[in-house]
Amino acid sequence: MNDVFETLESEVRAYPRSWPAEFAKSSGAIQTTTDGKEYLDFFSGAGALNYGHNNPVVIAPLIEYLQSGGVLHSLDMKTPAKRRFLETFERLILRPRGLDYKVMFPGPTGTNTVEAALKLARKVTGRHHILSFTNGFHGMTLGSLSVTGNSMKRRGAGVPLTNTSVIPYDEYLDSAMSDLVWLERALQDSGSGIDTPAAVIVETVQGEGGLRAARAEWLRRLEQLCHRYEILLIVDDVQAGCGRTGTFFSFEDAGIVPDIVCLSKSISGSGLPMALTLFKPEHDVWSPGEHNGTFRGNNPAFVTATAALEHYWADDEFQNELRDTIAALHSRLEEIAQSVEGSCVRGRGLLAGLLFEDAEHATRIAAEAYARGLLVETSGPSDEVVKIMPPLTISSAELERGLDILTEAVRQVVRSPELAADA
Numbered sequence: 001m002n003d004v005f006e007t008l009e010s011e012v013r014a015y016p017r018s019w020p021a022e023f024a025k026s027s028g029a030i031q032t033t034t035d036g037k038e039y040l041d042f043f044s045g046a047g048a049l050n051y052g053h054n055n056p057v058v059i060a061p062l063i064e065y066l067q068s069g070g071v072l073h074s075l076d077m078k079t080p081a082k083r084r085f086l087e088t089f090e091r092l093i094l095r096p097r098g099l100d101y102k103v104m105f106p107g108p109t110g111t112n113t114v115e116a117a118l119k120l121a122r123k124v125t126g127r128h129h130i131l132s133f134t135n136g137f138h139g140m141t142l143g144s145l146s147v148t149g150n151s152m153k154r155r156g157a158g159v160p161l162t163n164t165s166v167i168p169y170d171e172y173l174d175s176a177m178s179d180l181v182w183l184e185r186a187l188q189d190s191g192s193g194i195d196t197p198a199a200v201i202v203e204t205v206q207g208e209g210g211l212r213a214a215r216a217e218w219l220r221r222l223e224q225l226c227h228r229y230e231i232l233l234i235v236d237d238v239q240a241g242c243g244r245t246g247t248f249f250s251f252e253d254a255g256i257v258p259d260i261v262c263l264s265k266s267i268s269g270s271g272l273p274m275a276l277t278l279f280k281p282e283h284d285v286w287s288p289g290e291h292n293g294t295f296r297g298n299n300p301a302f303v304t305a306t307a308a309l310e311h312y313w314a315d316d317e318f319q320n321e322l323r324d325t326i327a328a329l330h331s332r333l334e335e336i337a338q339s340v341e342g343s344c345v346r347g348r349g350l351l352a353g354l355l356f357e358d359a360e361h362a363t364r365i366a367a368e369a370y371a372r373g374l375l376v377e378t379s380g381p382s383d384e385v386v387k388i389m390p391p392l393t394i395s396s397a398e399l400e401r402g403l404d405i406l407t408e409a410v411r412q413v414v415r416s417p418e419l420a421a422d423a
């Protein structure tokens with residue numbers, strides 16, 4: 001078959017290799033292929049579609065904006081769409097959480113906000129060194145790659161990735177001793193060989209690196225260490241933010257206040273590209289235009305972002321419903337994990353995973369799920385985790401249906417008698 005995707009599109013394409021379907025339409029948690037087959041989506045655009053596909057809450061105001069002749073592209077100029085977004089973000093997100101952040105619009109992608117964060121941290125502190133964590137993922141441009149763990153992705157850089165060091169993430173060493181003891185010693189010891197870093201960059205849940213979730217007390221200890229040594233704490237909330245873990249920011253339960261926060265993926269609420277870099281006002285040391293980007297002013301994204309914030313974050317209702325969805329998901333995942341030896345549940349909120357001892361199992365389970373009409377991807381350095389990431393707005397019936405398919409796929413691959421009995 002002369003298929004343009006195979007003949008013309010680069011070998012770099014990845015998802016269509018495991019999901020060869022051509023997706024034509026989508027609504028909520030459902031994607032429909034060109035031939036009319038429906039898939040339940042537990043992937044959510046890798047976290048860019050927290051409110052589901054084509055949610056009318058964001059689509060209606062978007063259509064209205066497009067038809068009104070509103071500005072589409074504006075670099076960093078003032079527009080009413082941007083004004084409304086900033087006012088709404090301050091009113092519904094920052095102020096109720098007592099967060100005093102300045103808002104920067106970098107380019108519209110996750111890696112753009114990470115690059116801005118790293119650059120700012122270096123400028124604020126006058127230091128060059130950045131610490132990141134094992135299995136961290138922060139994006140594909142050189143600065144972001146330099147703090148990303150995955151060796152295949154790092155090799156893709158083609159140049160040495162420098163001015164960074166990697167330290168163990170929470171429970172990486174599986175020891176009773178906190179993994180931060182090493183960092184503490186190294187910072188105290190002028191002979192440790194670790195240059196005092198400008199910043200530490202961390203994901204509270206490692207979306208791409210295997211769904212490890214840092215404990216709240218570990219995050220608090222990390223924050224304390226950063227404060228003691230005047231190191232900036234950057235939380236990359238590109239994937240875990242915007243409600244994914246049950247609260248708007250993934251670090252709210254831990255009670256920490258990062259110096260810099262990176263948001264992208266679901267901030268537009270619609271899948272349109274948009275990113276923010278938030279930082280404490282005292283770190284706002286940029287000169288005008290010192291960092292820029294042609295696509296900082298994606299006004300359709302501002303319109304959908306504002307609509308999503310107003311609809312879902314104006315009161316506690318959405319968060320309360322989310323709590324029930326999270327509980328339902330985790331109880332079913334625990335059931336599956338308990339029926340498979342060496343398996344366990346990872347992650348937090350609707351950024352969850354099932355770890356399998358035999359790494360091949362996860363890939364095969366994802367393939368079996370696809371064959372049964374469910375989109376789930378794998379995560380982790382050996383793709384050893386099945387990643388479960390439904391839209392936050394999923395109905396309980398759809399959630400249960402997807403989990404039934406997942407259970408069936410696990411049973412097929414692992415041949416667990418316990419799961420067979422339940423089925």
Ligand SMILES: *Cc1c(COP(=O)(O)O)cnc(C)c1O
Binds near residue numbers: 237
């Ligand atoms: C996806 C992701 C990025 C990169 O975002 P892009 O839009 O792909 O550049 C950065 N950090 C985290 C935690 C991510 O999940």
